[in-house]
Amino acid sequence: MPMVMIRQGESGAMTLYIAKKDLEDVVTAIEFDQPDKWGGTITIGDGTSYYIDPLPCPPKLPISLRARRG
Amino acid sequence: MSTMTTEQTEALIQEVLEVYPEKAKKDRAKHLAANDPTVEQSNKCITSNKKSLPGVMTIRGCAYAGSKGVVWGPIKDMIHISHGPVGCGQYSRAGRRNYYVGTTGVNTFGTMNFTSDFQEKDIVFGGDKKLDKLIGEIDTLFPLNKGISVQSECPIGLIGDDIEAVSKKKSKEIEKPVIPVRCEGFRGVSQSLGHHIANDAIRDHVLPALDNDNSFQTTPYDVSIIGDYNIGGDAWASRTILEEMGLRVVSQWSGDGTLAEMELTPKVKLNLLHCYRSMNYISRHMEEKYGIPWVEYNFFGPTKVAESLRKIASYFDDSIKEGAERVIAKYEAEMAPVIAKYRPRLEGKRVMLYVGGLRPRHTIGAYEDLGMEVVGAGYEFGHNDDYDRTMKEMGNATLLYDDVTGYEFEEFVKSVKPDLIGSGIKEKYIFQKMGIPFRQMHSWDYSGPYHGYDGFAIFARDMDMTLNNPCWGKIIAPWKATESEEMKEAA
Numbered sequence: 001m002p003m004v005m006i007r008q009g010e011s012g013a014m015t016l017y018i019a020k021k022d023l024e025d026v027v028t029a030i031e032f033d034q035p036d037k038w039g040g041t042i043t044i045g046d047g048t049s050y051y052i053d054p055l056p057c058p059p060k061l062p063i064s065l066r067a068r069r070g
Numbered sequence: 071m072s073t074m075t076t077e078q079t080e081a082l083i084q085e086v087l088e089v090y091p092e093k094a095k096k097d098r099a100k101h102l103a104a105n106d107p108t109v110e111q112s113n114k115c116i117t118s119n120k121k122s123l124p125g126v127m128t129i130r131g132c133a134y135a136g137s138k139g140v141v142w143g144p145i146k147d148m149i150h151i152s153h154g155p156v157g158c159g160q161y162s163r164a165g166r167r168n169y170y171v172g173t174t175g176v177n178t179f180g181t182m183n184f185t186s187d188f189q190e191k192d193i194v195f196g197g198d199k200k201l202d203k204l205i206g207e208i209d210t211l212f213p214l215n216k217g218i219s220v221q222s223e224c225p226i227g228l229i230g231d232d233i234e235a236v237s238k239k240k241s242k243e244i245e246k247p248v249i250p251v252r253c254e255g256f257r258g259v260s261q262s263l264g265h266h267i268a269n270d271a272i273r274d275h276v277l278p279a280l281d282n283d284n285s286f287q288t289t290p291y292d293v294s295i296i297g298d299y300n301i302g303g304d305a306w307a308s309r310t311i312l313e314e315m316g317l318r319v320v321s322q323w324s325g326d327g328t329l330a331e332m333e334l335t336p337k338v339k340l341n342l343l344h345c346y347r348s349m350n351y352i353s354r355h356m357e358e359k360y361g362i363p364w365v366e367y368n369f370f371g372p373t374k375v376a377e378s379l380r381k382i383a384s385y386f387d388d389s390i391k392e393g394a395e396r397v398i399a400k401y402e403a404e405m406a407p408v409i410a411k412y413r414p415r416l417e418g419k420r421v422m423l424y425v426g427g428l429r430p431r432h433t434i435g436a437y438e439d440l441g442m443e444v445v446g447a448g449y450e451f452g453h454n455d456d457y458d459r460t461m462k463e464m465g466n467a468t469l470l471y472d473d474v475t476g477y478e479f480e481e482f483v484k485s486v487k488p489d490l491i492g493s494g495i496k497e498k499y500i501f502q503k504m505g506i507p508f509r510q511m512h513s514w515d516y517s518g519p520y521h522g523y524d525g526f527a528i529f530a531r532d533m534d535m536t537l538n539n540p541c542w543g544k545i546i547a548p549w550k551a552t553e554s555e556e557m558k559e560a561a
């Protein structure tokens with residue numbers, strides 16, 4: 001269960017930062033991005049994906065969350 | 071030699087790799103690449119932040135160096151104990167030239183070395199008692215210190231000392247922060263993890279200090295300089311132009327910085343991040359916890375300074391934007407003669423860089439302002455995000471080398487034949503003996519500052535002084551020089 005931080009990158013795209021691996025990459029896909037459900041499987045630029053328990057609403061970025069390898 | 075094509079660069083890499091055994095070759099191949107500026111994601115062509123191969127000469131440092139030497143060390147009014155044997159601290163003492171104002175040994179302690187000087191018995195019986203006593207002694211001898219940090223060297227982690235407990239106890243006793251930092255040298259693959267650990271320690275022990283205290287008078291123009299270590303006065307050269315454009319610099323992290331400044335940082339409006347590698351962690355944390363945005367900037371060379379000032383100003387109102395333009399106009403006028411003087415002397419010269427966390431990409435603009443070209447760059451301890459940022463700045467097919475080994479670097483230099491090399495002290499004398507002009511780009515070769523407009527004038531002078539030094543024509547002993555060379559010299 002690594003900690004990941006999701007933030008708005010400089011170019012406007014969402015980025016995911018994995019503290020443990022010290023790796024930041026753009027989010028290429030996010031399973032749920034609706035007003036009432038946010039999270040699920042998140043895929044990043046290098047192809048790996050992480051699972052974040054869906055939140056009831058889109059959070060204020062940046063935010064640190066626990067993620068599972070998805 | 072003119073610029074190389076991708077094929078030529080790749081052929082060179084293959085040729086250099088030839089001497090390695092199969093396994094080593096496979097590993098090293100991943101760390102060397104020909105640049106392709108169109109690639110968005112560097113990890114597709116270069117691997118970084120991996121353990122160095124046993125047996126090669128790497129130029130990296132350890133996590134202790136990243137924490138004590140880089141992040142914590144420059145905080146001038148704290149005492150940083152190098153906890154463990156005497157060598158780690160003593161051999162790195164004051165080598166980084168992070169300038170500060172104050173009276174050393176009275177209210178500032180930057181160039182001093184404090185160590186618990188572990189002996190055999192401390193390893194066998196543990197060093198907690200010694201640390202306890204040491205902290206007491208320090209506070210008696212140097213009562214004006216504002217706090218103490220305990221920087222662990224390798225043995226501390228190995229013997230399992232509980233520095234956290236000692237720190238907590240002593241902190242109560244001396245009524246000052248005593249901050250344990252678990253930056254044992256063996257953690258991580260390079261100094262990079264040390265930066266991270268140091269950032270985490272600041273996050274946990276320094277930043278929350280004023281969370282419930284709003285007595286600090288803020289202004290809408292408060293910023294802090296993050297990741298500028300004031301090498302040769304860099305942060306001062308940066309600070310002047312930021313203040314001239316109307317911003318108020320609340321804190322400097324950590325060159326010429328104080329503990330109080332760091333504690334006030336959560337009150338600022340914007341964090342200005344120079345060294346992304348060593349302090350992005352804390353900037354991310356402050357963004358999340360305190361809602362302070364951060365912006366990367368680059369203060370090397372007038373082009374990049376102007377770009378950065380505009381970028382910084384875009385976070386503020388019109389008065390700052392005007393201020394930025396005013397500052398740019400004023401200094402561009404000052405820079406024009408500098409460029410006019412040095413550019414003709416340096417035009418077209420080719421540079422190879424191999425430095426730490428930000429300079430391989432940040433200084434490219436400054437060299438370009440002087441008409442020079444960076445033909446090879448690499449990081450000691452960069453990560454993918456560093457290469458992402460670098461590849462866009464570099465020309466097509468230029469060499470990229472991550473954690474380059476002594477052998478590879480020499481071979482690359484032999485065939486690329488750059489006019490100037492910028493790297494560290496360990497590389498300096500090898501290349502100078504090979505007859506290639508060299509600048510030590512970690513501590514600016516006893517010069518500096520290089521940041522900001524004032525710094526650029528010095529940068530240009532230094533590059534000229536090094537490159538056009540008459541000594542490079544005298545590398546071959548007169549009795550070994552051939553006829554033609556003698557003729558050339560006489561002419």
Ligand code: SF4
Nearest residue numbers: 132134158223224255
């Ligand atoms: S690796 Fe360990 S022993 Fe060596 S300098 Fe770093 S902390 Fe000291």
